[in-house]
Amino acid sequence: MNLASGDVIGYEALLRWQSPLGNVSPSEFIPIAEETGWIVPIGEWALRQACRDSKEFSVLGHADEKISVNVSARQFKDPDFSEKVRIIFEEEQVDATRFEIETTESVMLDIEQSARIICELKAFGLRIAIDDFGAGYSSLNVVKIVEIDTLKIDKSLIDEVLINRRNLFILAAIIEVGKNLDADIVIEGIELEEQAELLKPFEILGQGYLFSRPLPPGSLGSFLSESTAVTARTAPKPIQ
Structure with a gap:
């Protein structure tokens, strides 16, 4: 979400497990998938499904929004990862420039291999985002060495920004970098209108439950249409 204009400029593909026994939290099944190696085929399926969904959204008139897809550390360490991604986009026949591969700072600890993979992914049009930026590890080392398209600032820095001014100063410094x-720049975890208002002057992007809870693909088209209509109604009118 563009915090200044209110425009929806993209969305993030998230994994959700709707079990017959009830919904299973990602915090429960993702670590197990990582440990067992199942995250690799799951991640490839998620990327392919996001490609297919993007074609459905285009038919509905939403072909411009960016799509962000999470990639696990285990996937990123696969030396053939970039080739697997290329094949998926080739087979699904979608525009890679519309997509952003999102990973975390921890993946960048092996900076040499990470830089190689990032260069390969960017060579066929993909954008690269670092998730949870500022949460730890070596934030500045990553952006010094690798060209990153999007920095997603960790939710922990926005949680107390209304009551702890030091957090706001830190946030402002990271945004400037x-x-x-x-x-x-994307601020994650925005849940309060006051947070969004405080961040508007920075002219950045935001995401969080304030704007929308996770939605099934079938509901996204109507959400985007409603958001476009709201933006049109609230946009400043030109002086006659």
Whole structure:
């Protein structure tokens, strides 16, 4: 979400397990999938499904929004990962420039291999986002060495921004670093209107439950249409 204009500029593909016994939290099944190696085929399926969903959204008139797909550390360590991604986009016949591969800072600990894979992914049009930026590890080392398109600032920095001004100063510094690197800035975990209002002057992007809870693909088209209509109604009118 563009915090200044209210425009929806993209969405993130998330894994949800709707078991016959009830919904299973990602915090429960993702670590197990990582440990067993099942995250690799699951991740490939998620990317392919996001490609297919994007074609459905295009038919509904939503072909411009960016789509972000999470990639696990285990996938990123696969030396053939970029080739597998290329094949998926080739087989699904979708525009890679519309997609963003999202991973975490921890993946970048092996900076040499990470830089190689990132260069290969960017060579066929994909954008790269670092999730949970500022949460730990080596944030600045990553952006010094690798060209990143989007920095997604960790939710922990926004949680107390209304009551702890120091967090706001830290947030402002990180935003400035990102802008100087020509990266898009996304603040994660926005849940309160006051948070969104506080961040508007920074001219950045945001995501969180304030704007929408996770939605099934079938509901996204109507959500985007409603958001477009709301933006049109609330946009400043030109002076006659």
